[in-house]
Amino acid sequence: MSLKIYNTLTRKKEDFETLEPGRVRMYVCGPTVYANAHVGHAMSALVFDILRRYLEYRGYEVRHVMNFTDVDDKIIARANQSGEDPFQLAERYIQQYERNLADLNVLPATVNPRATREIEHIQKIIQELIAKGYAYPTADGDVYFRVRKDEDYGKLSRRSFDDVRGGTRVEVDEAKEDPLDFALWKSAKPGEPSWDSPWGKGRPGWHIECSAMSLHHLGEQIDIHGGGNDLIFPHHENEIAQSESLTGKPFVRYWVHNGMLQLGGEKMSKSLGNLVTIDDFLKDHEANVLRLMVLNSGYRSPLTFNDEVVEQTERALERLRSGLRPCLPGAGGAAEAAVQTLQQQAERTREDFIAAMDDDFNTAGALAALFELVRAINQTRDSGATDDQLRPAQDLLLELSGVLGLQLEQQDKGSAQADPFINLLVSVRSELRRQKLWAISDQIRDRLAELGVVIEDSREGSTWRWE
RNA sequence: GGCGACGUGGCCAAGUGGUAAGGCAAGGGUCUGCAAAACCCUGAUCACGGGUUCAAAUCCCGUCGUCGCCUCCA
Numbered sequence: 001m002s003l004k005i006y007n008t009l010t011r012k013k014e015d016f017e018t019l020e021p022g023r024v025r026m027y028v029c030g031p032t033v034y035a036n037a038h039v040g041h042a043m044s045a046l047v048f049d050i051l052r053r054y055l056e057y058r059g060y061e062v063r064h065v066m067n068f069t070d071v072d073d074k075i076i077a078r079a080n081q082s083g084e085d086p087f088q089l090a091e092r093y094i095q096q097y098e099r100n101l102a103d104l105n106v107l108p109a110t111v112n113p114r115a116t117r118e119i120e121h122i123q124k125i126i127q128e129l130i131a132k133g134y135a136y137p138t139a140d141g142d143v144y145f146r147v148r149k150d151e152d153y154g155k156l157s158r159r160s161f162d163d164v165r166g167g168t169r170v171e172v173d174e175a176k177e178d179p180l181d182f183a184l185w186k187s188a189k190p191g192e193p194s195w196d197s198p199w200g201k202g203r204p205g206w207h208i209e210c211s212a213m214s215l216h217h218l219g220e221q222i223d224i225h226g227g228g229n230d231l232i233f234p235h236h237e238n239e240i241a242q243s244e245s246l247t248g249k250p251f252v253r254y255w256v257h258n259g260m261l262q263l264g265g266e267k268m269s270k271s272l273g274n275l276v277t278i279d280d281f282l283k284d285h286e287a288n289v290l291r292l293m294v295l296n297s298g299y300r301s302p303l304t305f306n307d308e309v310v311e312q313t314e315r316a317l318e319r320l321r322s323g324l325r326p327c328l329p330g331a332g333g334a335a336e337a338a339v340q341t342l343q344q345q346a347e348r349t350r351e352d353f354i355a356a357m358d359d360d361f362n363t364a365g366a367l368a369a370l371f372e373l374v375r376a377i378n379q380t381r382d383s384g385a386t387d388d389q390l391r392p393a394q395d396l397l398l399e400l401s402g403v404l405g406l407q408l409e410q411q412d413k414g415s416a417q418a419d420p421f422i423n424l425l426v427s428v429r430s431e432l433r434r435q436k437l438w439a440i441s442d443q444i445r446d447r448l449a450e451l452g453v454v455i456e457d458s459r460e461g462s463t464w465r466w467e
Numbered sequence: 468g469g470c471g472a473c474g475u476g477g478c479c480a481a482g483u484g485g486u487a488a489g490g491c492a493a494g495g496g497u498c499u500g501c502a503a504a505a506c507c508c509u510g511a512u513c514a515c516g517g518g519u520u521c522a523a524a525u526c527c528c529g530u531c532g533u534c535g536c537c538u539c540c541a
Contacts, residue, residue, distance in 0.1 A: 011471095031541070044541035074539065154470095157536075163469055164537070206539085228541030233470085235540090259472085260535065296490070297480055301473075302534065309479055313489040316479095319490070322505075354479090356488095364481045368489035375506085382498095382506055438500060445502080456504050463504090 003058060005224075006360045007158055008232060008255040013360050018223050020255065024055050025218040029210060029227035029235070030112070031239045032069040034078045035094035037100050038275035039290060039305065040228075040261040046291050047258040047299045048226050049106040049405055054357050057403045065217045066109040067210060068094050068412070071116050071193055071203050081234060086193050094109045100278040105405055112215050113211040121193050121211040122204045125246060126184045134245040138175040141187030145207075147180040148423035150241045156255060157233035182238055184208045207238035213245070214239075214382040220247045229257035229300070260301045276305075288406055289313050292320075295404055321408050323374035323397050327387045329461030334385035342385075345376035346393045352401050363404065375399055410466065422453055426464050433457070 003016040020023055028048045031041055052062050079086035094114070101108070115122075126143055129135040134150070137143045147153050147161075149261055153159055164180055170458035188194030194201040206213075212220060227236065236255065245253040263276065263347075268415045281290060293313045317324035349369045377393050388422030401408050445455045453465045 029541070034538080038541090041541050047541090072539085157470075159470060159537080186480095226541095229472085230536065230540055233536055236540095258541070259541075262534075292490095293479090301480090304479065308491090312479060315492090316490045325504090328505090353486095365488070368481070371489055378505055379507095431509070433500085436500075440502070454503075456497075457502080458504090459499075461534095 002084050003358045004360050005254050006257065007253075007254075008257050014254070024060045025222040025225060026052065026055075026062055026064050026224040026226065027210070027214045027218055027222055028066045028109075028173075028225075029231055030066040030068050031097060032072055032074060033071075033090045033097060034075040034143075036141050036277040036279065037093075037097050038277050039281050040275070041097075042100070042104055042281075043261045043294055043303055044226075044228050044276050046104060046405070047108050047293045049104075049254070050291075050295070050363060051224075051361060052107065053403055053405055054361060062110075063108075063218065064109045065213065067213050068097070068112060068114045069206065070094065070114045072206060073447055076192055086396045088193070089114075090279055090421050092157070103282055104278070104290065105407060113213040113217055115204060115213075118209065118212050119204065121216050122208055123185075123195075123197055125212050125215070125242070126208065127198065127247055129184065129242065132245065134242075135184055136177065137199045138186075140175055141202055141272055141407060142175065142183055143185035143199055145184055145238070145242060145245075146177065147182070147188055147241065148178055148243055153235060155239055156237050157200075159233065159237075163203065173318075182234065184242070207235055208242055210235070211239050211242040214251075215243065215246075218251055220251075222252055224254045224256055225252040226256040226258070229259060232257060240400065246357060258299050258338060260380065261303045262306050263305050285310060285314065288317055289409075291405055292317050292367075293383040295367050295406075296432060297364055299361060299363065312390070316398060320370065320374060320397075320401065320406070321410065323377040324394055324408055325381070325382055325465070326463075327385055329463060331381075331384050331386050331460075334379070334380055334383045334389055336382050337390050338383045339385065341394050342380045342389075345373060346396050349373040349376075350396065350400070353403075355377075357403075366400075366404065370397065370400060373400075422448070422464060426455060426462055429455075430462055433462075 004013045005016045006013045020182075026046075026048070031037060048064075048066075052064055055062050068090075071086070075090055077091045082089070088172060098108075098112075126135060130137065130143065131147065133146070135143055135145050154164065161180065164238050183207075185202050186205055187200055187202040190424055192203070194203055214225070225236070225239075232255075240251050289310060292311065293305070296313065296316070349372060352369035352372075353366045356362040356369060359365070368415065373393060373398065375398070377390060380393070381390060398408060425444060425448065429441050432441045448455060448464070449467075453464055454467050455462055455464045
């Protein structure tokens with residue numbers, strides 16, 4: 001079995017072969033930091049975190065680069081509005097984004113380059129592109145990429161020159177040779193952040209920074225380049241144009257794009273203003289819920305986000321966790337045959353899990369395998385299995401859910417110091433139940449429930465857990 | 468207007484040629500003082516219309532609908 005990845009460039013699933021055996025060079029487009037990150041950003045981060053974790057599970061060493069765009073029009077506009085220094089503003093949102101990712105249990109990238117720290121590299125590339133005739137400066141101090149010179153421009157988004165031009169709604173800058181040309185370097189207006197350059201004071205265009213950082217941190221050719229599918233055109237198309245015109249080599253082997261998170265049937269985006277920030281979401285829900293939502297559907301498809309789905313996902317998470325519960329009170333051991341059946345299911349689960357993930361990261365299929373394992377564990381527990389008998393299957397559940405980045409083990413919601421007292425209460429209540437004092441037993445159960453402690457009774461005794 | 472994606476049971480959602488995974492909800496049952504949990508059982512022919520094929524949710528054409536991109540966007 002080999003891993004297959006859907007490549008946006010070819011619109012097909014392809015066998016995954018890296019440039020260098022055992023190593024993956026992956027670049028993922030990060031956010032422009034001018035506002036709070038929303039759950040749509042989280043989706044993208046989670047998708048590529050899951051990709052990365054699985055690649056590592058499969059034995060690859062992954063060099064993962066995610067950039068921050070920390071200088072651009074919107075940052076400047078925002079800073080001007082509030083009177084804050086644009087660099088300070090960007091720094092603030094970068095720190096917040098990094099905190100968000102940590103809260104979401106997203107592994108830190110190997111490198112987080114920032115546009116403002118790569119100016120030299122960017123300028124060098126622009127100069128080379130000019131020297132090769134792929135770019136030209138204007139009298140105003142801007143530099144544009146000469147799109148017409150790149151014969152296969154449009155191959156990623158499958159657009160012809162005419163398609164692009166036909167739909168162009170941008171005001172045509174008279175200084176451009178062609179309306180299709182895009183900026184590599186933007187001259188600075190008074191008061192804007194700027195750097196000296198051969199073309200005068202200015203700052204880099206959006207697309208060139210990714211080409212430059214990818215080249216700088218990963219080399220001329222990389223294995224995976226990722227981002228939201230809203231970046232396919234023009235951003236990634238332009239990156240290809242810049243990078244391949246510069247090096248003459250294929251830039252990226254596999255273009256991977258995630259679908260958009262949908263809120264009320266629309267893409268969640270800063271410009272539409274219909275966003276739920278990551279901070280808002282995490283106030284009411286644990287990070288695993290969002291991750292499980294992402295896992296439950298294909299990463300390339302739109303993801304439905306609404307209260308109903310969030311609630312369904314919370315229950316599904318509970319169900320996964322039910323597989324980790326200890327044996328029943330008074331468990332006398334399951335029959336050998338039952339334990340063997342569980343063992344067989346565990347083996348099948350691992351196979352199914354890998355087969356699903358190998359098929360273009362079919363996380364929904366992988367999850368199905370996990371749910372089947374949960375059912376098998378619960379069946380075996382019901383048949384009287386001891387903790388020792390359940391443990392191997394439970395360990396597998398933890399291992400595989402961990403590959404997906406899920407944290408099933410409950411961090412103690414209550415304080416561990418309370419445990420002895422709860423144990424005492426529960427055992428006293430058990431005595432009350434033996435005396436058939438139902439009213440007071442139920443009262444204890446209800447009151448503890450209000451405090452987040454769930455008591456479950458059975459013939460053999462009672463168990464409790466934090467909700 | 469151009470380019471692209473999608474439309475699977477009440478909801479979310481896998482599956483892309485051989486008679487439909489999984490989760491949530493619902494109904495029935497086991498267990499149980501009650502409750503909860505767990506377990507068992509029950510349900511879809513895959514937007515619509517044509518076509519290709521021994522065989523299609525899965526390929527082709529058309530219609531309708533939804534969404535994305537074409538402007539900043541994960």
